Amino acid sequence: MDLTQFKALSFDCYGTLIDWESGLAAVLSPWARSEGLSLTDEELLLAYSTHEAEVEASAPFRLYPEVLAEAFRRTGAALGRSVSSEWASRLGASVPDWPAFPDSADALARLASRYQLIILSNVHRAGFAGSNLRLRGDFAAIITAEDVGAYKPAPAHFRALDAKLEELGVERSGLLHVAQSLFHDHVPARREGLPSVWINRRRDKPGWGATPQPSGEVGYSLEFGSMGEFADAVV
Template identity: 45%
Template structure:
């Protein structure tokens, strides 16, 4: 690492898993079909691991599909995987569950603190409507928002980072060297951000660096090195404040 936190002027964020507690949201949204089938054997860990596999597979197969439709298909495949009886209504309800996913308790306060020192940008794997609903829980106005719907593909596809970097350069005069990409997911964010030449802060909410589980995130064989590591966004905001 050759830079300090204070050397960057822009933070680009993943949203789901970093700012929004998508694992709790996903688990809650799966409850209707699990409970309707009396499947107490499907634990949170088992369900989230299956979701990680099914979601990443669906995103690869249908990269231009809007996220609500993609989640609907994931729910269908989840039910098939565990031999659950589902319905169109249950599948669709899961598909539109993103607005109900909660923010992490520290997200809004930490973002407001960080906004005093950085421009804030989001690069998210959802659609514009879904992110707008989540944004209302986050307490800040982002300087730019780019979604999978805008790009026509899902992270970790390199096109998503290329799209963001081009837009930031052309429309905001922001260069690669100004950016610290801040995210939880190694699979969705740190691997492709590393290939894009971005400095990275890992918000390790799962404690993965200390032996925690992968949760709803697909596994990576080789963990990329990161420039900064924090257990929460609040911890990163505190580190920034200490340097100012």
């Protein structure tokens, strides 16, 4: 693939640019200890993984903090423990505290010299605004779940993306999608006929972590272990 042929990059944010698993574990782990559960961060993320996607699919108009809180409550129930309102709210409010991957801000700055950058994210506007204080990204467009009333892998983000590309004067053939999650991004990218790059942040870890196993046909053109590696291949 000639990466220089593209005019714009659309990014998933959480898992790709922001370390959402560390952000989740920073709340799930102390809760588990308070409940006497001897579970590793990986075990907690695995326990959590399907519940968030289920809430997003069943209640697509809920804001992301509400999704996080409800997914936490369901995770607790599955582990035989209750999750108090205080703990649920703590996870729901935690998005702006989630750390960026160390290479994200620099990679975005380098990529912005060649491409228009677009965010395609499953969070709410305020949550992403907090995260972008860490990323310092110069984005031509930001599309969130709050904007489209749905969560990936549903198609609403991609319909909004098509409209935004027209506004930006970018042909669809000039767009490359960049993401970590096979479930949320690369399955729908293949469905939508979009070329994509897999940022495999879990390359050195077994399993799927906080992301459900992909349930559809997966397709991507290139794989990198980090945003830094991807930017190095382009700039």
